[in-house]
Amino acid sequence: MSTLKEGTADVGIAREEPKGWRDVPTGGLITEAGNAMEYETGDWRTFRPVWHKDRCIQCLFCWVYCPDSAVEVRDGKVVGIDYKHCKGCGICANECPPKVRAIKMELESEAAGEGAAGNEGGGKDNA
Amino acid sequence: MPKAVAITGNEAVAEAMRQLNPDVVAAYPITPQTEIVQIFSTFVADGLVHTEFVPVESEHSALSAVVGASAAGARAMTATSSQGLALMWEVLNIASGMRLPIVMPVVNRALSAPINIHCDHSDTMGARDSGWVQIYSENVQEAYDNVIQAVRIAEHPDVRLPVMVMMDGFIISHGMETVTLLEDDVVKRFVGEYRPEHSLLDVDHPVTFGALDFADWYFEHKRQESDAEAGVSQVVISVAEDFARISGRRYGLFEEYMLDDAEIAVVALNSTAGTVKEVVDALRSDGVKAGLLKLRLFRPFPHRDVLSALRHVKAIAVLDRADTYSTMGGPLFIDIRNVMYDMPGPRIVNYIYGLGGRDIDLDEINKVFEDLKDIATTGKVGAPVTYLGVRE
Known part of the structure; x- marks a missing residue:
């Protein structure tokens, strides 16, 4: 992830300087498969989903419904949220069963202490 | 041996398409382009081409299908007129933005309302800023030659842009002229096989066409598109040189008719240029230094040349067969005056003529040259924009 590949975009996270117009692929072509991973949409978020491990029943509804594959699952279990890509749509919190409510939406600016409005990313923080 | 035949503009364009034998043609019939689609579909039915012909339900679908086919690596064509081109509007910019080398003959016809099927240039002038290369043709021979050259221009690695080839509705599309056609194998060799750099069907090198492109990248892609336009003129000239070798017919960015030493001159597009030549000939025989610049490449505009x-x-005098409704003249006038702005010399006036197929005759063009004589003598311009041939 240290270099910016052709046809991908950088949303302002400090990496290499984005390419100039002479060097971008012609016609907006994306020349590499699967590179949507590199387009980090986490800073679009106004509300962030906060996952509470102690309440979670591992039904995986959040993982099924997340439109951005931003619910991180390891060995069949939810382990956290990928804040680099989560856009904060809240579908996961909505789909979390009412009796469980293991995911709560919090204002990005008030969530998770310092740096919350940024995009430090990594679901591991929450796991 | 090349053969001389008497055919109409539509027949000549359909014949060029038969010889080009595109992989995909998706088209919808519209007057006055109808015969192109009709004749070409007969070629398909008779097995004279290998083309996958898609008889779509609208022009929006026609160009959409052609965009998909082109992205899949096919040499793809369509053809249209007037309202059909207007209905393609959304997809025009997609074709150019995706840098797809589609070739589309357009038979010029007035836009509604009022509804009208005859020639003016309001349809293609409406697509002026769509990023398509625009080539205009004076007569049947030029329409045929330009369609063949357009394939090479569009597919050139320095261009990779869609190209429209224009001819005047009815005047040329339905007018019969003696035309020299090239041999099938000569055309086939001239355009060669299309080898796209990227294709949706190339599964070993997967690519995404038409992806979301936000404020962080869109501008770079559009700037790159503009840069590609800047290289079009050179490609148009080099393709024309190659074409001269197979046909003996020479083309450039425009035709200069008696222009070298001209003191007064008309700038025009398409079939009207032929009528202007008649008037120039007559004036020259009277010792008047009259000339014509007939523009062939209109987009991108070959401003330096x-x-x-x-x-x-x-x-x-710039003759425009379309109005911009800016109240400052027609589209060609605006470009020509822009090009000449830094020149202290020439005085430039505009005549908007022929809307909805109104004929322009020798007397009217004579009147334009008479006006130019006065302007050249006095240096004074009365009205910069005149509506020529309209009833007061």
């Missing part, structure tokens, strides 16, 4: 061709002329 136009400037050097016109800079010595004292008075210029």
Whole structure:
């Protein structure tokens, strides 16, 4: 992830300087498969989903419904949220069963202490 | 041996398409382009081409299908007129933005309302800023030759842009002329096989066409598109040189007719240029230094070459078969005056003529040259924009 590949975009996270117009692929072509991973949409978020491990029943509804594959699952279990890509749509919190409510939406600016409005990313923080 | 035949503009374009044998043609019939689609579909039915012909339900679908086919690596074509081109509007910019080398003959016809099926240039002038290369043709021979050259221009690695080839509705599309056709195998060799750099069907090198492109990248892609346009003129010239070798017919960015030493000159597009030549001939025989610049490549605009061709002329009349409704004249006038802005010499006036198929005759063009004589003598311009041939 240290270099910016052709046809991908950088949303302002400090990496290499984005390419100039002479060097971008012609016609907006994306020349590499699967590179949507590199387009980090986490800073679009106004509300962030906060996952509470102690309440979670591992039904995986959040993982099924997340439109951005931003619910991180390891060995069949939810382990956290990928804040680099989560856009904060809240579908996961909505789909979390009412009796469980293991995911709560919090204002990005008030969530998770310092740096919350940024995009430090990594679901591991929450796991 | 090349053969001379008497055919109409539509027949000549359909014949060019048969010889080009595109992989995909998706088209919808519209007057006055209808015969192109009709004749070409007969070629398909008779097995004379290998083309996958898609008889779509609208022009929006026609160009959409052609965009998909082109992205899949096919040499793809369509053809249209007027309202059909207007219905393609959304997809025009997608074709150019995705840098797809589609070739589309357009038979010029007035836009509604009022509804009208005859020639003016309001349809293609409406697509002026769509990023398509625009080539205009005076007569049947040029329409045929331009469609064949357009394939090479569009697919050139320095261009990779869609190209429209224009001819005047009915005047040329339905007018019969003697045309020299090339041999099938000569055309086939001239355009060669299309080898796209990227294709949706190339599964070993997967690519995404038409992806979301936000404020962080869109501008770079559009700037790159503009840069590609800047290289079009050179490709148009080199393709024309190759074409001259197979046909003996020479083309450039525009035709200069008696322009070298002209003191007064007309700038025109398409079939009207033929009528202007008649008037220029008559004036020259009377010792009047009259000339014509017939533009072939209108988009991108070959501004440097136009400037050097016109800079010595004292008075210029630009004939526009479309209005911009800016109240400052037609689209060609605006470009020509822009090009000449830094020249202290030439006075430039505009005549909007022929809307909805109104004929322009020798007397009217004579009147334009008479006006130019006055302007060249006095240096004074009365009205910069005149509506020529309209009833007061």
